[in-house]
Amino acid sequence: MTEPLLRARNVSHTYSRRNRVTPALSGVSLSVQAHEFVCVVGDSGSGKSTLLRILGGLLTPTSGQVQLAGNTVRAPQPQIGFVFQNTNLMPWRTALENVLLPLELRKPLADQDRERARAALALMGLGKFADAYPSQLSGGMAQRVTLTRALLQSPALLLMDEPFGALDALTRERLNQELLRICHDRRQTVLMITHSIQEAVFLADRVLVLSGQPGSLQGIIPVHLPRPRTLEMLTRPQAGALISQIRACLATGAKQAARQ
Ligand SMILES: Nc1ncnc2c1ncn2[C@@H]1O[C@H](COP(=O)(O)OP(=O)(O)O)[C@@H](O)[C@H]1O
Ligand SMILES: [Mg+2]
Incomplete structure (x- = not known):
């Protein structure tokens, strides 16, 4: 082993x-x-x-x-990436801005980062909600945003x-079904x-x-x-x-x- x-x-x-x-x-x-x-x-x-x-x-x-x-x-x-039960989304930032936050804290954002984050949200079925605020999202959607945020860091361990x-x-x-599909594709x-x-x-x-x-x-x-x-x-x-x-x-x- x-x-x-x-x-x-x-x-x-x-x-x-x-x-x-x-x-x-x-x-x-x-x-x-x-x-x-x-x-x-x-x-x-x-x-x-x-x-x-x-x-x-x-x-x-x-x-x-x-x-x-x-x-x-x-x-x-x-x-190491984390996802908790409480989504911890900033209410004044859009889904896209929330997903980009950890990256933004590390370095100035490039257009490429925004594109990558948009694509990641689309992959999670949130393409139309990238510019929505957390209050406009259902619980399930908010948790998808959190998952996208964690995965965008390409963590070795989630x-x-x-x-x-x-x-x-x-x-x-x-x-759960989507989580399995994504984790399988990424070998996460x-x-x-x-x-x-x-x-x-x-x-x-x-x-x-x-x-x-x-x-x-x-x-x-x-x-x-x-x-x-x-x-x-x-x-x-x-x-x-x-x-x-x-x-x-x-x-x-x-x-x-x-x-x-
Ligand atoms: N910050 C803390 N301060 C003191 N006790 C805590 C703290 N967090 C958890 N505990 C206690 O530790 C035990 C285990 O808690 P926890 O790890 O949250 O369990 P679980 O997630 O399985 O419900 C519980 O008795 C809980 O009350
Ligand atoms: Mg617990």
């Missing part, structure tokens, strides 16, 4: 605020191979967002280490924290957090199950469904078996946590 793009070794984190101490994550080790799509599932409070922030260099773990392409991650890196969690089921399904490496087991099975090459409080890794489940994936595949017995396996894994972790 080749050296993974991302590797976390024995990562633990405890939040300390005044006299309140919250252990959030305990001894998590994981790796993500280049071009792999990994999903992390876990109950609310199992440390998913904490893990994602640590992997992306936004938070320093209490102990343990994270490496991207062999280099220790200690701060946010240009090679980290997503429940990106479609606030959207209705149909929009979410459609966005992705680590995505979701609390939907179905979503994880539909998207991922491997599903990591985080459970307990503090959260620890309860299982790593490979998903051998063929690609390109279709929603129909979720109705196959193979998918049903995977979903049951992930549920069982979550339940075991929860039971262990209750005993402690």
Whole structure:
């Protein structure tokens, strides 16, 4: 097996605020191979967002280490892109201007950058909305803008924290299909957090199950469904078996946590 793009070794984190101490994550080790799509599932409070922030260099773990392409991650890196549930779009900037913002912060914009951003928005089905303001966009469209903004940086690794969690089921399904198509075309490496087991099975090459409080890794489940994936595949017995396996894994972790 080749050296993974991302590797976390024995990562633990405890939040300390005044006299309140919250252990959030305990001894998590994981790796993500280049071009792999990994999903992390876990109950609310199992440390998913904490893990994602640590992997992306936004938070320093209490102990343990994270490496991207062999280099220790200690701060946010240009090679890592983020998409959060909250779209963080600037309301006074158009979709195009929002997409261009990270680039603009680094260097003066060229016409070529604007063209590239317009083309990227068009590819996401937003060609007609490049000059619209966030208030004129639906939730699904706004999240497409955020995704376009992240992908335009050509990040080596895309980290997503429940990106479609606030959207209705149909929009979410459609966005997941587009996400898969785009990531497949670009061979994008992705680590995505979701609390939907179905979503994880539909998207991922491997599903990591985080459970307990503090959260620890309860299982790593490979998903051998063929690609390109279709929603129909979720109705196959193979998918049903995977979903049951992930549920069982979550339940075991929860039971262990209750005993402690
Ligand atoms: N900034 C913070 N300060 C203190 N405690 C926090 C902070 N962020 C998260 N926590 C706590 O850490 C635990 C894990 O939270 P989080 O990583 O957000 O879980 P998840 O994303 O799986 O819901 C929870 O008990 C939460 O209350
Ligand atoms: Mg979270």
